[in-house]
Amino acid sequence: MRRPFVAANWKMHKTVQETVAYARDFVPRVEAVTDVDIVIAPPFLALSALVEATANSRVRVAAQTVHAESHGAFTGEVSLGMLKGSGVTLVIIGHSERRHLFGETDAGVNAKTQATVDAGLTPIVCVGETLEERKSDRTFEVLDRQIRDGLSGLSPDQVAALVVAYEPVWAIGTGRNATPDQADEAHRHIRQQLVSQFGDRAAACRLIYGGSVTPGNVAELRARPQVDGALVGGASLDPASFAEIVAGSRPTAI
Numbered sequence: 001m002r003r004p005f006v007a008a009n010w011k012m013h014k015t016v017q018e019t020v021a022y023a024r025d026f027v028p029r030v031e032a033v034t035d036v037d038i039v040i041a042p043p044f045l046a047l048s049a050l051v052e053a054t055a056n057s058r059v060r061v062a063a064q065t066v067h068a069e070s071h072g073a074f075t076g077e078v079s080l081g082m083l084k085g086s087g088v089t090l091v092i093i094g095h096s097e098r099r100h101l102f103g104e105t106d107a108g109v110n111a112k113t114q115a116t117v118d119a120g121l122t123p124i125v126c127v128g129e130t131l132e133e134r135k136s137d138r139t140f141e142v143l144d145r146q147i148r149d150g151l152s153g154l155s156p157d158q159v160a161a162l163v164v165a166y167e168p169v170w171a172i173g174t175g176r177n178a179t180p181d182q183a184d185e186a187h188r189h190i191r192q193q194l195v196s197q198f199g200d201r202a203a204a205c206r207l208i209y210g211g212s213v214t215p216g217n218v219a220e221l222r223a224r225p226q227v228d229g230a231l232v233g234g235a236s237l238d239p240a241s242f243a244e245i246v247a248g249s250r251p252t253a254i
């Protein structure tokens with residue numbers, strides 16, 4: 001059975017001080033949860049503080065993006081070595097905001113994913129269609145391209161160990177989540193695509209859903225066999241709300 005995986009994506013929210021206060025509140029709330037992988041991705045500046053504030057817990061810390069090169073003249077960028085040195089163990093790659101607002105391409109996602117795996121960190125690779133793509137019946141075509149090009153060159157074992165987040169762009173930050181049927185259908189398709197590209201071993205890859213996940217809808221999404229967890233934006237900013245989402249993702253909750 002695949003272990004549930006729930007990640008908070010804070011985007012450009014919270015200062016270092018707010019991050020530490022959040023951790024103090026959140027960590028005790030999930031102390032008893034031993035059957036879910038719990039991850040928080042704060043802004044770069046708060047990474048070290050969050051690593052420190054969660055040191056005695058099971059909560060792990062992710063970056064929201066990274067640069068694929070190890071060092072060099074890349075003003076404003078952060079490398080995997082820097083993240084690793086700060087105790088970060090996962091990286092979100094190819095979030096739709098990175099793709100649509102900052103011009104990230106599938107080739108860029110591929111370079112970052114390979115570099116992240118090579119550095120020994122776990123990528124959380126985001127894929128998902130826009131509303132226009134869904135309406136014109138191109139959802140699967142877009143997902144196939146993002147998976148094929150984004151993960152090309154990885155070994156089956158490397159794919160099995162990473163996390164893919166299915167985040168339909170129209171559901172992100174809109175309050176309009178995909179229905180459990182839509183999420184399950186997309187996840188099933190992604191898993192088939194992974195298996196046809198990388199072989200049976202890749203079926204172990206965890207597929208999580210993102211897009212307007214809340215304490216109120218997480219259980220019905222997680223109840224679908226293909227939905228292994230959630231990537232949560234807005235509803236992760238409040239520690240009580242995110243702790244409820246973690247609780248609703250436990251194998252015993254569904």
Ligand code: PGA
Pocket residue numbers: 009167171172173174175210211212213231232233234235
């Ligand atoms: P949301 O964001 O939960 O606020 O829709 C999800 C995400 O962008 O990862």
